[in-house]
Amino acid sequence: MDLTVFSGTANRPLGEALAWALGSPLGDCKLERFPDGELHVELGEDVRGRNVCIIQPTAPPVGENLLELLLMADACWRAGAARLMAVLPYFGYARQDRRSSPSEALGGKLVADLLVRGHFDRLMAVNLHTASLEGCFTVPLEHLNAGTLLAEAVRPYAGPGAVVVSPDLGAVKLAERYARQLELPLAIVHKSRTSGSEVNVRGLVGEVRGLRPIIVDDLISTAGTIAATAEAVLEAGSADDITVVATHALLVGPAVERLSKVPIRRLISTDSVVPPKGLPFQHEVVSLAPLLADAICRVTAHVRPR
Template sequence: MDLTVFSGTANRPLGESLARALGRPLGRCNLERFPDGEQHVELLEDVRGRNVCLIQPTVPPVGENLLELLLMADACWRGGAARLMAVLPYFGYARQDRRTGSGEALGGKLMADLLERGHFERLVAVNLHTASLEGCFAMPLEHLNAGTLLAEAVRPYAGPGAVVVSPDLGAVKLAERYARQLGLPLAIVHKSRTSGSEVNVRGLVGEVRGLRPIIVDDLISTAGTIAATAEAVREAGCADDITVVATHTLLVGPAVERLAQVPIRRLISTDSVVPRQGLPFHHEVVGLAPLLADAICRVTSNRA
């Protein structure tokens, strides 16, 4: 497989893990910032005629990391790369997939349009917040699901006496998949969002009394939803052993403080975002490199 892998600065450890999983050294690339704040990209590898994979999650600051990815893509394209593939373990703006008012921007579609300027032949993403966002992309998208890996990671805590909890109606299908794979019952929290970081719990469907909750979601940003869900199941009499499972853990703003105030025993997530250190609870990280490498190998072998 004639492939060169470059990593941006948003998640260098995952880029290195992906290169190892593919059995290749990580491509050398000089990424620096000028005194005026402009980014500068210079490839230190010859990419002419080669397949190139660029890995860069668009985590905060989203605009800066997206621009870095596009600058790397432009350098590869101008350097004569045969094909370009972008791997976005976390895709920012995926929650802006629809408008609720006439004055709102459609951020998810705009991100897709900007990526089209990168001359990418194909994109790889993991657990988009909204699967329908795939229709916004002009190029093919490999939409990977890390749920199976995460469910297996949580299995040691999912024996008799556990229950899968969906923190809102939007996560019900995700929670149902976890419940089926783990053979557990399901409970659903009804919430209403009052702002971008605040939520109110309106009710709970299902039995959690005396059970160990496993709260599952695709994304933890400010942790308002997860904290409110943990409080709701605790008030409903659950066991004092709460597990939280999420694909992407941004943990921005008051997230860590909020989670520290509820009795969360452990957090299980992927490394789509660089894991935070010093959390006040156990954090188990599931590596995405094998999943990403398998998808890349399948795509590149089909080309041959």
């Protein structure tokens, strides 16, 4: 069955790269905003009887990008698309997968329900912050892991004298995979979160003295965790050649300012969100397009011409 790929506006460059990797032009979809702020979506081509893939990370502004995705899906469904797939390189609200008090909303489950209501037959996401979120979806979810791609990108900096550092207990399994693939020792920072953007470091397990730290995490938002981790390993005597690896480099709010105050030599991330420009350190971006294209071909029986 033929495949049509549409891209929302949240990460158009990745959408174009994905369409190229799949060997087809990006679908024509017109998005306008009315004077009162409402979004208007209209397809510019026929999708009747076709497989349709819509790529749209729910990056900031999360609500706007999520609504845009749902409106595009509704337009495709009403136009007679045979099957709909949502590709979410970055899934917002993944950190709201549980409640710490009875008065909190369960944002992750709510967004999952909204996506299911969007007539999608299948969803695709990359490195969800919490893997247990998969259980919130009632349609098939392809959960992709960009770790192998990122580990290979960091390999040139991971020779003798380097150490993989997990910034908290939640990232230990991720860090262990990097350490195994790169054949490096592992150190773990113990932290406690005081607010949505502030953290305190309580201790460090493992040896970092004289070693080059490679701090790995799935997500950098305000960079409070990464900055605190960098300070902790420096206080423990590590070298000041610090590499940070993350799947999703949101870098919102005070993130860049925080990272500029510690000796971050380089950041390696994917293009799940549009890479920020003008960073005060080297930024290497690994494209998700090949990973996404391979997964789409497997689940849609689409043959890649390239």
